[in-house]
């Protein structure tokens with residue numbers, strides 16, 4: 001029998017302003033179509049990700065949207081227990097908005113979010129370390145202690161078997 005989880009209080013929404021740009025943690029503002037469009041056009045392992053998986057991943061994460069007016073121009077998703085651990089992923093700034101400092105501003109907002117301060121471990125998986133190095137990320141100190149199950153072709157194989 002599946003039991004309903006006890007309702008937990010909704011997390012506070014945080015907003016940050018710089019020039020004409022807004023960063024917000026309000027999930028209701030996120031443009032799932034544009035996030036899905038970026039992820040499925042990127043060089044990442046998310047090329048074949050279905051939109052409903054993007055939507056579900058957003059529901060289970062602390063997300064940061066970057067906006068110019070109504071337009072979403074950037075995104076980052078933090079998978080976290082808000083107490084000990086955070087995995088930063090799916091972060092991007094749309095190409096025409098890059099090089100203006102938005103990526104660094106986004107990283108600063110994420111790392112200073114009250115629920116994400118003082119965590120024991122942060123993880124990011126990236127092919128380009130330059131942005132993250134500026135914020136204290138380093139290569140794995142003991143890579144032999146990290147293990148994973150990498151189902152990299154999972155989206156290509158389809159989601160029929162998944163709930």
Ligand SMILES: CC(C)(COP(=O)(O)OP(=O)(O)OC[C@H]1O[C@@H](n2cnc3c(N)ncnc32)[C@H](O)[C@@H]1OP(=O)(O)O)[C@@H](O)C(=O)NCCC(=O)NCCS
Nearest residue numbers: 091092093098099100101102103104105125126128130131
């Ligand atoms: C990485 C990314 C979010 C950076 O956004 P941005 O708004 O252009 O970043 P900023 O303007 O704040 O500057 C980023 C800093 O990293 C450096 N940088 C330059 N090109 C970079 C790149 N392709 N990736 C990462 N860092 C880069 C810059 O030198 C800059 O530092 P500086 O101002 O001290 O020189 C953006 O390039 C992007 O969306 N890339 C594609 C998606 C991606 O690779 N995401 C990371 C996946 S883990």
